[in-house]
Amino acid sequence: MIISQLFIAFIVFSIIGWVYECTYVTIRTKKWDNRGFLYGPLCPIYGSGVVLALVVFRMLPVFSAGNTPVWEIFLICAIGSAILEYVTSWTLEKFFHAVWWDYSYVPLNIHGRVCLPATTGFGVAGVVIVKVLFPFLADVIARTHINEHPLLNEVVALGMMMWLGMDLALTISSLTKLVTRLEAFEESFDEKMENRVQLIAENMTKRERYHLRSIHSFRTEGAQAAAAKLKTRLSGLGKKLRTPMERAARKNQNEK
DSSP states (O other), rough: OOHHHHHHHHHHHHHHHHHHHHHHHHHHHSSOOOOOSSSSSHHHHHHHHHHHHHHHHHHHHTTSSSSSOHHHHHHHHHHHHHHHHHHHHHHHHHHHOOOOOOOTTTSSSEEETEHHHHHHHHHHHHHIOOOIIIIHHHHHHHHTGGGOOOOHHHHHHHHHHHHHHHHHHHHHHHHHHHHHHHHHHHHHHHHHHHHHHHHHHHTHHHHHHHHHHHOOOOOSHHHHHHHHHHHHHHHHHHGOOOOOHHHHHHHHHHHH
């Protein structure tokens, strides 16, 4: 029964987290942004964080008395959220080679996975959840006698588990196919790019080489990438590379 209640809490707070993420990003960017890793309206990292806080502060004897200082709750929630966020980011990137959030532009970040401002915010949110939300939910549960209907809890939890399982299966299958296609495209693109760069490098004039070295950067990403590859190729070839006119002159000289 406890497992069923924890799982229901996980799903409910995952939905609340999804609503918060979508609302925050939509307001900030002024356009709708469907946040989350899954197809459904779920952000499991929020549900996981709340369930962990529920287990720590409502079930562990050392904290369940309810007299834990606010600063201690803040530290535990902040550090716990940072660990959860870092591990989740690393795992998603490891398996799918993609990044769902990036704090690289935020001061005091660690590898762009976590940052002090976000960690502080989660710590404050943890204090509110433990001190305000958990007592409120406990009162609601006591008034509605939900605990007196264990079968209902198990049925609801089972239905939510089936929903989450199907969503996970669809998400992982779709992401795996997408990553495979992108990697195949990247490999094909790199091969074609290398062949094209080789061809261009072998037929560049001295003036073109001079301009290429003097230009700091290009505005378009495609031109910038091609220029970088050309510079690398020219640097590697060095004096072995000759312009068409130099090759023709060398050929005439050899014939004489």
